[in-house]
Amino acid sequence: MAGQRVKLSTWPWAVLAILLAAGLAATLGMTQDPYAQDFLARNQGPGPAHWLGTDQFGRDLMSRLMAGAWLTLSVAAGATSVALLGGAGVALAACMAGGWVRAAVFMVFDLLRTLPPILVGLAIMTAAGAGTATVIFAIGLTFAPLFAYIASAAYDRERLAGYTVAARLMGGSTLAVAWRHMLPNIAGALITQAAIVMPRAVTTESVLSFLGVGVAPDTPTWGRIIAAASEYAEEAPLSLAVPVLTLACTTLALSIIGHRLRHASRSSGGAAEATI
Amino acid sequence: MTAPLFTHSLRVTARMLFSIAAIAFVVFFLIRAIPGDITDLYVASGDLSAGQQARMRSELGLDAGVFEQFQIWSAQAMRGDLGKSLRFHTPVAAMLLDALPHTLTLTGGALLLGLVLGGLIALLACAFPAGPWRRCVELLNVWSIAMPSFCIGIIAVLVFSIWLQWLPIRGQLLMPIIILGLDVAGQVAKPLYEELMDITRRGFVRTARAKGLSGWKIVQRHVLPNAAAVVISLAGIIFGSLIGSTLTMEVVFGLNGVGGLTFTAIQGRDYPLVQAGITWLAISVVIINQLARMVSVWVDPRLRSIE
Numbered sequence: 257m258a259g260q261r262v263k264l265s266t267w268p269w270a271v272l273a274i275l276l277a278a279g280l281a282a283t284l285g286m287t288q289d290p291y292a293q294d295f296l297a298r299n300q301g302p303g304p305a306h307w308l309g310t311d312q313f314g315r316d317l318m319s320r321l322m323a324g325a326w327l328t329l330s331v332a333a334g335a336t337s338v339a340l341l342g343g344a345g346v347a348l349a350a351c352m353a354g355g356w357v358r359a360a361v362f363m364v365f366d367l368l369r370t371l372p373p374i375l376v377g378l379a380i381m382t383a384a385g386a387g388t389a390t391v392i393f394a395i396g397l398t399f400a401p402l403f404a405y406i407a408s409a410a411y412d413r414e415r416l417a418g419y420t421v422a423a424r425l426m427g428g429s430t431l432a433v434a435w436r437h438m439l440p441n442i443a444g445a446l447i448t449q450a451a452i453v454m455p456r457a458v459t460t461e462s463v464l465s466f467l468g469v470g471v472a473p474d475t476p477t478w479g480r481i482i483a484a485a486s487e488y489a490e491e492a493p494l495s496l497a498v499p500v501l502t503l504a505c506t507t508l509a510l511s512i513i514g515h516r517l518r519h520a521s522r523s524s525g526g527a528a529e530a531t532i
Numbered sequence: 533m534t535a536p537l538f539t540h541s542l543r544v545t546a547r548m549l550f551s552i553a554a555i556a557f558v559v560f561f562l563i564r565a566i567p568g569d570i571t572d573l574y575v576a577s578g579d580l581s582a583g584q585q586a587r588m589r590s591e592l593g594l595d596a597g598v599f600e601q602f603q604i605w606s607a608q609a610m611r612g613d614l615g616k617s618l619r620f621h622t623p624v625a626a627m628l629l630d631a632l633p634h635t636l637t638l639t640g641g642a643l644l645l646g647l648v649l650g651g652l653i654a655l656l657a658c659a660f661p662a663g664p665w666r667r668c669v670e671l672l673n674v675w676s677i678a679m680p681s682f683c684i685g686i687i688a689v690l691v692f693s694i695w696l697q698w699l700p701i702r703g704q705l706l707m708p709i710i711i712l713g714l715d716v717a718g719q720v721a722k723p724l725y726e727e728l729m730d731i732t733r734r735g736f737v738r739t740a741r742a743k744g745l746s747g748w749k750i751v752q753r754h755v756l757p758n759a760a761a762v763v764i765s766l767a768g769i770i771f772g773s774l775i776g777s778t779l780t781m782e783v784v785f786g787l788n789g790v791g792g793l794t795f796t797a798i799q800g801r802d803y804p805l806v807q808a809g810i811t812w813l814a815i816s817v818v819i820i821n822q823l824a825r826m827v828s829v830w831v832d833p834r835l836r837s838i839e
Contacts, residue, residue, distance in 0.1 A: 370817055372813075375779065468799075500683045507677075
């Protein structure tokens with residue numbers, strides 16, 4: 257049983273490590289140029305010159321996928337950070353302000369949570385135009401409520417805890433108490449939530465890019481590669497299947513990691529959160 | 533009892549109206565913040581000269597200030613007039629009504645399939661703990677979390693439409709309903725199974741078992757009524773994300789639903805159509821959420837104290 261568990265739990269990390277290594281290699285220019293077009297070699301199958309074949313402009317699919325790994329993961333990580341810092345930060349500030357400010361802020365969070373992330377993303381992206389920074393912000397915004405609820409729940413719980421009261425009695429300002437005493441206590445829960453949001457951010461980015469409103473048109477993220485390849489599915493099915501499967505493997509690995517973290521932090525109470 | 537119930541329903545209605553108005557308001561200004569309106573697109577494609585552009589703008593009412601446009605639009609919308617599509621010159625309401633059956637079949641079919649399938653597997657896993665059903669619950673859950681439905685959609689098109697040629701590439705509802713249904717089933721099965729297991733550990737189930745009732749009977753008589761509330765509130769939450777994936781599915785499978793219509797309208801800067809489409813989708817999410825909350829309170833009176 258124990259042996260099986262170890263075997264099961266290593267592969268998602270291996271997938272993540274491979275993706276990061278591939279992405280890093282691509283950003284450092286160790287692959288073929290992902291933008292270089294070769295009109296004599298369009299929609300080719302795998303071969304010695306292009307290991308995974310080429311797309312409709314004759315661009316090397318493998319180097320585009322590797323560059324896409326870096327872009328997709330960094331957009332997802334950026335969006336998750338925006339959601340975490342923005343959501344938790346705004347929520348904590350609103351909680352400390354209290355009264356109608358808190359009510360108003362959480363009304364907005366409630367509204368955001370009701371709407372499907374794709375719809376919010378689509379609306380923001382069309383308004384602000386395609387671009388990496390916009391997509392990070394848009395996805396971050398859609399997932400911010402999840403962190404806001406955790407932060408406000410933790411605030412209400414910790415506000416009356418002995419150490420908070422003690423710190424306040426010792427003359428700490430609200431802000432200092434929140435920063436020094438509360439934040440370390442809810443950090444674990446927030447990071448666990450971030451691990452769960454990561455794969456969803458990857459998916460959302462891919463869907464937005466697939467719909468043509470994500471990153472800038474020529475950028476090789478997986479959603480763009482899939483969208484381009486799906487138009488030539490009959491001639492070059494492999495160019496479509498490979499990015500789709502890469503994306504699926506990535507979200508699978510990331511979600512398993514996220515759920516393991518949540519499981520670990522749940523089963524051993526708050527203490528395990530520190531080990532993450 | 534009546535007075536609190538009355539004020540409660542008033543508050544709920546006010547909150548829903550506020551949400552809907554806020555969404556309509558935000559969408560209105562958001563789409564007008566996109567650089568370039570529809571006349572710019574016509575000029576860019578060479579269909580319109582600069583002189584004609586100015587005239588077309590004033591004909592479509594796009595030369596007014598944004599706030600003035602909002603006043604005109606909201607006054608019309610209050611009277612039930614959603615305006616005409618800038619591109620097709622047909623009333624937006626009629627276009628939405630045309631697209632609605634596709635979206636309703638897709639969303640309803642997927643929700644129904646998912647609830648039945650997910651519910652059934654969770655029940656089986658609960659009634660027969662020794663069987664393979666628990667694995668099924670886990671597998672479905674991982675599947676729905678990890679597999680983006682648009683990826684599965686594309687693979688399904690590749691396999692069933694292009695290689696096997698069993699189904700047409702565009703315009704069929706069978707594949708999107710099955711794909712989204714599986715997705716919903718995975719989201720339902722796990723929490724429902726956990727809730728069911730939680731219920732079976734309670735006293736009344738132990739009493740029933742001590743009376744000598746069979747596993748299936750206990751599930752039917754004692755567990756199911758208790759789990760209904762969970763399923764309903766889950767369905768409300770899932771509906772929101774389902775609306776989002778319906779949109780992608782409509783694009784992948786070339787369906788003329790509300791999502792696909794809104795998507796093409798955004799690309800064509802067709803303001804009234806985008807406005808109506810997104811607002812409609814958002815309103816349906818808000819209403820379904822509220823309905824689910826109300827029905828689950830009705831089914832499970834214990835929730836009343838929380839509300």
